[in-house]
Amino acid sequence: MKIDALAGTLESSDVMVRIGPAAQPGIQLEIDSIVKQQFGAAIEQVVRETLAQLGVKQANVVVDDKGALECVLRARVQAAALRAAQQTNYNGASYETTSQYVVHPWRQCRHVKHVIRLRR
Template identity: 50%
Template sequence: MEVKKTALAGTLESSDVQVMISPNESGITIDLVSDVKKQFGEAIVARVKQVLSAYDITDAMVKIVDKGALDSVIKARMIAAVQRALDIVEEPKWEVL
């Protein structure tokens, strides 16, 4: 699926994550900012790629600002941002959950 617009989900509060997804023409680009990047950076990027793959997104720019969010929070914020970026908020892809 094609990312139609820039979308944002999440906050910069402690234990949350802010996700911004924008259109991109050259594959997947992930920019991760996190205090725990050294310990959990690979796991966060893997979750981001898993959600993008579930929506068949091959071109997107994703900026993640992590404030110590749990994996389930990262997945939920990613799903919200992707659905907003694809403009399918009214018709969610339930099988992704």
């Protein structure tokens, strides 16, 4: 991680993810969620899996969840991580993140419109 970066909003059914450089090894994760009692462990698992898929091994991560679905959480974590790493390439494709969402082009979330721009 090179810089602190944000993705998401504090609107209902969304999540704000802040990722930045960490002084200590590992992923330092803080979760604040309206559904933490029921889904806190699942939120942590999704965040850690998504960061592992991106190759992130050291970062400070703050998740402020307002009831986001898993696909939205993954998209927000991906966007914040790519921004924090100042990276636009992932998994063989070049992405341009917007203030909305960044996800794999083949993933869909039925009720959320994803903004994706692929560059070849």
